[in-house]
Amino acid sequence: MNELRKQTDVVNAQLARYGVKFGIYKNNEFKEQLFPFDPIPRMIGKDEFEYLNRGLIQRVKALNCFLKDIYSDCAIVKDGVVPEEFIYASSGYLPECKGICPPKGIYSHISGIDLVQSKDKTWYVLEDNLRVPSGASYPMIAREICRRSSPRTFMEQEIADNRDYADLLKAVMDYSNTGGINVILTPGRYNAAFFEHSYLAEKTNSVLAVCNNLVVEDDYLYYIDYNNTKQKVGAIYRRISDEFLDPMTFREDSLIGIPHIMEAYKKGNVAIINALGNGVADDKGIYYFVPKMIQYYLKEEPILNNAPTYLPFYEKDMEYVLEHFDDLVLKDVAEAGGYGVVFGNSMTPEEKEKLITMLKNEPRRFIAQEVIDFIDIEIQEGDEVVPRKADLRAFVLTKEDTVVWKSGLTRFSRNPDSFIVNSSQGGGFKDTWVLCQ
Amino acid sequence: MYHLKFTYDSQFHFTTPIVGHYFTVKAIPQSTDRQMIRNLSVSVDDYEFLNSGKDGFGNLTKYGSNSKEHTSFGFHIKGECELYEEQFEAERNPSTFLGIYLPQTQVTMVSNNMEHFFKQCPFYPTESNYQNAFHIMQYIYQAITYCQNATNISTTASEAFELKQGVCQDYAHLMISCLRYFKIPARYVVGMMAGEGYSHAWVEVYDKGYWFGFDPTNNQEVDHQYIKISHGRDYSDCMVIKGLFRGNALQSQDIKVCVEIEGQE
Numbered sequence: 146m147n148e149l150r151k152q153t154d155v156v157n158a159q160l161a162r163y164g165v166k167f168g169i170y171k172n173n174e175f176k177e178q179l180f181p182f183d184p185i186p187r188m189i190g191k192d193e194f195e196y197l198n199r200g201l202i203q204r205v206k207a208l209n210c211f212l213k214d215i216y217s218d219c220a221i222v223k224d225g226v227v228p229e230e231f232i233y234a235s236s237g238y239l240p241e242c243k244g245i246c247p248p249k250g251i252y253s254h255i256s257g258i259d260l261v262q263s264k265d266k267t268w269y270v271l272e273d274n275l276r277v278p279s280g281a282s283y284p285m286i287a288r289e290i291c292r293r294s295s296p297r298t299f300m301e302q303e304i305a306d307n308r309d310y311a312d313l314l315k316a317v318m319d320y321s322n323t324g325g326i327n328v329i330l331t332p333g334r335y336n337a338a339f340f341e342h343s344y345l346a347e348k349t350n351s352v353l354a355v356c357n358n359l360v361v362e363d364d365y366l367y368y369i370d371y372n373n374t375k376q377k378v379g380a381i382y383r384r385i386s387d388e389f390l391d392p393m394t395f396r397e398d399s400l401i402g403i404p405h406i407m408e409a410y411k412k413g414n415v416a417i418i419n420a421l422g423n424g425v426a427d428d429k430g431i432y433y434f435v436p437k438m439i440q441y442y443l444k445e446e447p448i449l450n451n452a453p454t455y456l457p458f459y460e461k462d463m464e465y466v467l468e469h470f471d472d473l474v475l476k477d478v479a480e481a482g483g484y485g486v487v488f489g490n491s492m493t494p495e496e497k498e499k500l501i502t503m504l505k506n507e508p509r510r511f512i513a514q515e516v517i518d519f520i521d522i523e524i525q526e527g528d529e530v531v532p533r534k535a536d537l538r539a540f541v542l543t544k545e546d547t548v549v550w551k552s553g554l555t556r557f558s559r560n561p562d563s564f565i566v567n568s569s570q571g572g573g574f575k576d577t578w579v580l581c582q
Numbered sequence: 583m584y585h586l587k588f589t590y591d592s593q594f595h596f597t598t599p600i601v602g603h604y605f606t607v608k609a610i611p612q613s614t615d616r617q618m619i620r621n622l623s624v625s626v627d628d629y630e631f632l633n634s635g636k637d638g639f640g641n642l643t644k645y646g647s648n649s650k651e652h653t654s655f656g657f658h659i660k661g662e663c664e665l666y667e668e669q670f671e672a673e674r675n676p677s678t679f680l681g682i683y684l685p686q687t688q689v690t691m692v693s694n695n696m697e698h699f700f701k702q703c704p705f706y707p708t709e710s711n712y713q714n715a716f717h718i719m720q721y722i723y724q725a726i727t728y729c730q731n732a733t734n735i736s737t738t739a740s741e742a743f744e745l746k747q748g749v750c751q752d753y754a755h756l757m758i759s760c761l762r763y764f765k766i767p768a769r770y771v772v773g774m775m776a777g778e779g780y781s782h783a784w785v786e787v788y789d790k791g792y793w794f795g796f797d798p799t800n801n802q803e804v805d806h807q808y809i810k811i812s813h814g815r816d817y818s819d820c821m822v823i824k825g826l827f828r829g830n831a832l833q834s835q836d837i838k839v840c841v842e843i844e845g846q847e
Contacts, residue, residue, distance in 0.1 A: 222681075233681035240682050240815070241638035362631050362647070392826055393606050393645070394637075404604035404826055405645060408635050 149295040150525060153184045159290045165283065168337040175335055181573035182287055183524045187535065187555040194579045197260070197268065197539065198549045200449030203439060205256045205541040208273060208426050210442035212252035215425055216242050226441050227434045230458070230509055235431065236479065237276075237424020239387060241394055245411050245421075248321045249544075252420040255281075255317065255382075256541040257554075260449075262520045269452045269517055271536065273432065275423040277384050280554040280574075281540050282341035285310050285348070287576050288552070303581035307552030311348035313542050318351065318380040320544035321416035325379030327351040328368055330359065332385050332401040342384050351382065361405040366415045380416040381406075387421045429478040429512050430456065453515040457508040466513045467501065473513040475500065488516065524557055524575070533557045537577060553577040583667065584806040585844040588774055589660040590781070592823060593836045599651035600829030605629075606645040607657050608637070609781070609822045611773070611811045615671045622661035628652045639819060641812035653831075657823070662844075665806045670792040680788060682815060683767040689816040690759040693740035699725065700763045711766045711789035715796050716803075718764070719785075722757045723801040735817070750783040751817050753798040757785045758816065769813045771795065772820040776807035778840040781822055786813060809841060 257278025318327040331342035346353035366378040389399040394407040436447040455462035470489045477485030521532030535557035540550040632646035704717040732747035739759040742752035761768035767788035775782040786793040795804025
């Protein structure tokens with residue numbers, strides 16, 4: 146391990162050489178940053194991973210059931226488990242998807258579940274990402290490079306090999322494929338995660354395409370190569386969000402989408418990975434209901450905990466939130482990427498008053514959570530080892546069965562006082578080792 | 583029962599050739615509880631690929647593309663319609679599809695001035711949605727004046743409200759906005775009305791399992807003069823023609839809608 150630490154600069158230089166970057170748009174300007182890698186891995190023991198594995202599979206199964214239900218019978222709403230306001234007022238709910246059954250009935254093929262561990266070692270799910278969760282490529286390539294720069298570390302430690310992610314992803318695409326090639330659709334070179342798109346395409350033997358390479362004719366999607374040869378597409382792992390995917394159905398000003406791809410999808414002629422409309426299930430408001438979904442669809446008790454969450458939408462919760470305002474963290478359900486998150490105790494009286502007014506006017510727009518005192522994990526800063534806050538994004542893949550990738554993306558905050566670890570806020574990442582014993 | 587005959591013709595001209603043209607036509611009426619469509623014919627000019635489908639609201643579509651150079655595009659829909667005495671449509675899935683017609687959309691969003699105005703609207707919690715819709719329709723009808731050129735296709739309810747002018751689309755959006763303000767599910771309808779001219783827009787209001795049509799532009803309940811084409815949350819779900827093309831061309835559009843009442847039984 147010490148040897149690996151000595152190799153930090155070598156590994157980071159290699160990552161830079163491979164273009165492991167993260168793009169950020171700030172004030173309308175595109176800035177590309179290296180995604181800083183920290184060599185000290187996060188280690189998860191065999192039993193602990195076994196526990197996470199069971200909990201994550203259960204959670205993703207329930208979320209897939211929920212999506213299927215919401216776009217067909219809505220039994221969970223009829224039975225009064227989830228109030229309809231939380232479905233239909235969610236910007237992630239797409240009425241255009243009503244009645245569409247995606248190939249093999251899978252909605253969330255690749256789920257990124259964000260977890261944190263508190264000081265008493267309890268794991269909490271902070272957020273589900275069911276649209277286009279990114280990040281798997283970073284630990285993949287970091288592991289690859291670490292193994293090369295410090296082979297002995299990996300001979301001495303019994304670590305689950307995480308280089309199977311590409312095979313898992315390929316199996317997911319193949320399983321839903323309706324007949325044709327696998328394609329990864331990227332918005333292009335200036336996307337925040339372009340490195341990941343190209344890397345995954347290479348590793349899964351899929352075709353990396355931009356919208357101009359793809360065309361819908363007679364309800365089928367085709368890839369047109371440099372030779373003008375047309376090939377039918379059976380599965381498209383699209384790395385652009387729903388509203389940009391089909392300018393004929395959603396935003397007509399989208400220049401990165403494929404006109405009429407929705408029609409091919411509706412007729413069952415192409416698998417779109419992940420399915421459209423998943424935003425309704427990873428909405429911060431819906432998060433509150435995930436444990437109830439597990440009970441409702443699977444008739445099981447939830448294995449993983451949600452962070453204790455209050456919905457000001459319910460009067461009782463509103464009272465609690467107002468009373469304990471300073472102890473809570475408030476999240477705007479419409480925001481993502483670490484934006485719209487405020488800690489009650491860090492606000493000025495004016496800010497507080499303003500937020501409380503907003504809260505009372507639009508209770509559905511906010512959730513409040515107890516602040517979890519995350520465990521500190523070690524990161525290397527110069528020659529020193531310092532404690533920092535970190536989370537874990539676990540990748541859960543669904544084909545015939547649901548599996549959890551034996552690794553994950555551990556992101557940490559470089560700022561000692563911050564709890565916000567999002568890469569768009571300047572955080573770094575480490576490898577996640579799942580131990581074999 | 584009333585017998586109607588309808589034609590819907592739309593023709594586009596482009597000043598220079600265009601390529602990469604994609605289109606979706608949503609102007610095809612279908613049989614419902616209140617109308618029966620017979621002898622329907624749908625034709626499209628200048629296409630390379632043409633297919634039929636349904637959108638998420640159940641509206642019929644005809645869509646396709648043309649990658650080759652062309653300077654015109656058109657579609658022609660005609661058929662016959664029988665309208666029943668009962669002028670309402672049952673909602674088969676009230677619990678699964680109703681909720682989307684309650685939240686305001688970008689277009690129907692209530693401004694402060696609108697809220698002030700809606701607060702004085704005659705609304706009686708003890709009356710049915712159907713009865714309240716009458717009061718609301720009359721109230722909206724008086725709020726704005728019909729004017730052809732004051733607003734355009736992307737005018738919101740609040741913009742039309744400030745102008746105090748608008749066309750059927752603006753009347754419908756304002757009425758929907760007010761109904762939803764009072765927690766009454768309401769949807770936007772595009773259709774055709776007896777006579778000749780353009781397509782028309784009105785409102786459907788939900789009450790105890792049924793949708794009832796109200797036409798705030800004419801301050802009347804929807805009757806045997808109306809053929810429904812599509813419905814959605816607001817105009818953007820019901821756009822009769824949507825298209826994308828490449829080319830440095832100006833386009834002009836001719837629309838001819840004609841509905842004749844042939845007789846009554």
